[in-house]
Amino acid sequence: MIIQKIFNNNAIVAKDSQRQELVVMGRGIGFKKNMGDEVEKELIEKVFILKQKEASEKFKLLLEDVPSEYVSLCYDIIEYGKNMLGVPLSDYIYVTLTDHIFNTFKMHDDGIRNPNPLLWEIKKIYPKEFAVGLKALEFIEDSAGKKLPEDEAGNIALHLINAQLSSSNSRTSDVAGQTQKIQDILNIIKYTYNNNLDEQSISFERFITHLRFFFQRIHQKKKMELEDDFLLRQVKAKYKKAYSCMLKIEKYLNTGLSDEEKLYLTIHVHRVTERQTE
Incomplete structure (x- = not known):
């Protein structure tokens, strides 16, 4: 393995015997080294093999x-996530999550908190990814000495969710159809309530995210199930118009929910149509 570039004492770019480019990390691996030198294998701690060229660059x-x-x-967080979720992740997560964590640390050090308005959805809809996010907070506290809020577990979970989706070859072809369906659902709500929606509100953002997750679950054949229907019966009685609107959406989707x-879906329809100060 030959050194191609030295970033610092602990990170280099190297090429192996098959001429494959690797990012190699290890304490002192680049110390007093030059391009063309042989990599000291006993110093190697982590190796990044990013097959997507753009992600690698x-x-x-x-x-x-x-x-x-x-x-x-x-790297440790991503590898833990791969093992716990048992799914392939796009190479881009090494870029997006690293950049996110770096900026999160800077905001944390400046006393700036970044709340996650989608935390509720993430916890309920993607509990496995959220559990990885919570474990990542432990890694961060142990390794960097920074105690981050639960919101950050949700942010890390979102990176894992997006990395799963972007690694799916079929996702790109589904985007146009998904976008059209979301727009059709918004139109059903507008016509039912005879009112425009506040597209700048947090409720609207959360609703759009919920719909995206919903279509992702259909694609992945995941189902959400209630242990009993008590809460649904309460919501149906309290938010009659939103429930009726939800039934129209179900009919449009032509799938049993x-x-x-x-x-x-009923709760989101109610929230996105309710006049309130966000």
């Missing part, structure tokens, strides 16, 4: 600015 740019210990921390899907 952006990752190398990140290494110019991000401390190697933060890059190593994100589970009780839990009906519950959350």
